[in-house]
Amino acid sequence: MFSASHRLHSDDLSEAENSAIYGKCSNPHGHGHNYALEVTVSGQVDERTGMICNLLDLDHCVQREVLDRFDHENLNLAGEFSNTVPTTENLCTVIYDILQRNFRPANLEKVRLEETMMNSFEYAGGKEIFDL
Amino acid sequence: MVYLTRKAEFSASHYYHNPEFSAEENRRIFGKCNNPNGHGHNYTLEVTVKGEVDPRTGFVVDLKRLKEILNREVLDAMDHRFLNKEVPEFFTRIPTTENLAIAVWQRLALKLTNAKLHRVRVYETPDLFVDFYGEA
Numbered sequence: 001m002f003s004a005s006h007r008l009h010s011d012d013l014s015e016a017e018n019s020a021i022y023g024k025c026s027n028p029h030g031h032g033h034n035y036a037l038e039v040t041v042s043g044q045v046d047e048r049t050g051m052i053c054n055l056l057d058l059d060h061c062v063q064r065e066v067l068d069r070f071d072h073e074n075l076n077l078a079g080e081f082s083n084t085v086p087t088t089e090n091l092c093t094v095i096y097d098i099l100q101r102n103f104r105p106a107n108l109e110k111v112r113l114e115e116t117m118m119n120s121f122e123y124a125g126g127k128e129i130f131d132l
Numbered sequence: 133m134v135y136l137t138r139k140a141e142f143s144a145s146h147y148y149h150n151p152e153f154s155a156e157e158n159r160r161i162f163g164k165c166n167n168p169n170g171h172g173h174n175y176t177l178e179v180t181v182k183g184e185v186d187p188r189t190g191f192v193v194d195l196k197r198l199k200e201i202l203n204r205e206v207l208d209a210m211d212h213r214f215l216n217k218e219v220p221e222f223f224t225r226i227p228t229t230e231n232l233a234i235a236v237w238q239r240l241a242l243k244l245t246n247a248k249l250h251r252v253r254v255y256e257t258p259d260l261f262v263d264f265y266g267e268a
Binding site: 008010012013021022023084085086087089090092093117118119120121122123124126127128129 | 133134135136137138139140180182185187188189190191192194195196250
């Protein structure tokens with residue numbers, strides 16, 4: 001879980017377009033969310049440990065690479081969003097790419113990000129997601 | 133490809149009854165769900181759409197539009213209704229949660245033009261849900 005602020009606004013769009021597309025999310029002062037992050041990894045169970053990977057390693061990686069970077073920050077000011085709008089779609093793909101680069105002990109399958117209790121986003125590196 | 137899930141809640145009543153079964157069969161198969169006076173649930177609906185992120189907007193789909201379509205096509209028709217008597221799909225089909233998920237899919241698939249419907253999940257209670265991927 002992390003909390004961050006953002007403003008949905010694109011300099012490439014006119015004020016009228018920004019307002020039409022982003023509505024109140026385009027408020028110049030920004031607004032915030034409590035984001036709930038779910039990270040899914042896969043791999044063979046190690047016969048010696050009974051684990052796919054050490055959960056502590058995953059915790060530390062997510063803490064260092066994602067939470068330390070984004071928690072209680074303004075996403076618009078983060079380098080990752082210097083050229084893109086920090087929609088939760090884009091945040092989800094950014095987090096996936098960061099973890100993909102930095103977590104080696106198991107395969108990153110999917111990142112799921114809840115923006116509110118009503119809206120959530122999933123990204124699997126561009127792959128189709130099969131729930132069944 | 134990014135997947136977006138929007139949740140919604142609605143409350144409705146229903147009962148299970150197949151006129152082709154005898155009264156005894158209906159009671160045996162459907163149990164207390166066969167009570168003709170109906171009973172109700174708080175349904176939670178999860179609609180998942182998929183698509184590429186539009187580089188201009190950062191959106192897969194305009195959530196406001198998705199919400200409007202969901203409200204108009206599903207919630208306005210089903211919230212606080214007796215499904216068997218007020219929702220045309222269930223005049224002839226039994227309003228099980230399975231059939232409800234299919235009905236929601238069919239209502240939305242026709243109207244969603246800018247993103248592809250991936251899954252409809254309907255929770256009848258917090259312990260029971262049905263997923264439909266549009267394959268039937």
